[in-house]
Amino acid sequence: xxxxxxxxxxxxxxxxxxxxxxxxxxxxxxxxxxxxxxxxxxxxxxxxxxxxxxxxxxxxxxxxxxxxxxxxxxxxxxxxxxxxxxxxxxxxxxxxxxxxxxxxxxxxxxxxxxxxxxxxxxxxxxxxxxxxxxxxxxxxxxxxxxxxxxxxxxxxxxxxxxxxxxxxxxxxxxxxxxxxxxxxxx
Numbered sequence: 001x002x003x004x005x006x007x008x009x010x011x012x013x014x015x016x017x018x019x020x021x022x023x024x025x026x027x028x029x030x031x032x033x034x035x036x037x038x039x040x041x042x043x044x045x046x047x048x049x050x051x052x053x054x055x056x057x058x059x060x061x062x063x064x065x066x067x068x069x070x071x072x073x074x075x076x077x078x079x080x081x082x083x084x085x086x087x088x089x090x091x092x093x094x095x096x097x098x099x100x101x102x103x104x105x106x107x108x109x110x111x112x113x114x115x116x117x118x119x120x121x122x123x124x125x126x127x128x129x130x131x132x133x134x135x136x137x138x139x140x141x142x143x144x145x146x147x148x149x150x151x152x153x154x155x156x157x158x159x160x161x162x163x164x165x166x167x168x169x170x171x172x173x174x175x176x177x178x179x180x181x182x183x184x185x186x
Contacts, residue, residue, distance in 0.1 A: 005031055007039070014039040017049025018056050021064060024049060028068060035070055047102035054079045055105045057113035057138070075101035081114035083122060090126065097127045106131030112138035117146040124154060133161035133169075140169035140185065143178035152184060159185060 009027075013034045016023035028034055038046040050070040053061035062076055074096045077085040089096055099107045108128045111120045112135040120135065136157040139147035148169075151157055162168055173181040 005033060005037065010034065010037045011039045013037070014047050014049050014052050017052035017058075017061055017065070019058060019061075021061050024061055024064065035065065035068055041103070045103055050076055051102040054110055054113075055102050057142075073101065074099050075105070075107055075110040078107055078111040078119060078123060079113045081116040081119050083119060086119070086122065097123070098130055100130075106134060108132060109134035109138055111135065112144070112147055112151075113142070115142055115144055115147075117144070117150050120147050120150060124150075129155065133157040133159075137161065137163055137169040137172065140173040140178065140181050141176060143173065143176055143181055145178075145180045145184060148181050148184050 009031065013024070013027050013031075016027060034049070036048065038048040038051070040046045048070070050062055050065040051073070053059075053065065054073070054076040057079055059080060062080060066072055066076070072085060074086060074089045077089060097107065101107075101110055106128075107130070108120065108123055109131040111123050111128070114120075120139075132151060132155045136148060136151045139151065157169075159170065160168060163172070167175070170182060170185040173185060
């Protein structure tokens with residue numbers, strides 16, 4: 001029987017899942033069991049490496065982990081813009097429209113990371129309303145005017161909502177030099 005992996009190793013793998021594809025690759029080669037293991041940051045807040053990649057919009061790491069056999073959640077499918085998988089997952093369980101990923105980040109916020117207004121429109125049209133302000137923020141950070149425009153026209157995002165750094169959507173758009181998005185958020 002293989003020796004259990006240390007919580008520190010699992011934590012390091014999940015952290016790498018946010019932004020370090022080389023570390024993810026090498027750690028997974030050495031410890032294949034890491035693929036499905038999650039780190040519990042706080043009670044009830046468990047994050048796997050693929051969840052980490054999904055909530056920061058890291059497509060290469062998410063795709064690598066999925067190819068290695070990580071499970072595909074609706075949040076990851078939304079971030080990747082995989083509409084066929086979104087349709088299939090919602091057909092299996094319509095309640096997934098209110099799904100949350102790691103750290104309680106809602107589905108719509110993951111969809112905005114896809115950069116695809118059609119994915120946001122699809123999910124919003126099917127009832128995804130949780131996290132509209134978070135989704136707007138992600139779109140503003142990415143300079144995605146079509147998603148910002150859609151959310152502003154079809155919902156009521158809170159323009160004063162702040163991310164973990166205390167920044168509003170307008171502030172992150174300004175910092176990113178996304179003048180067209182800043183104008184939409186004025």
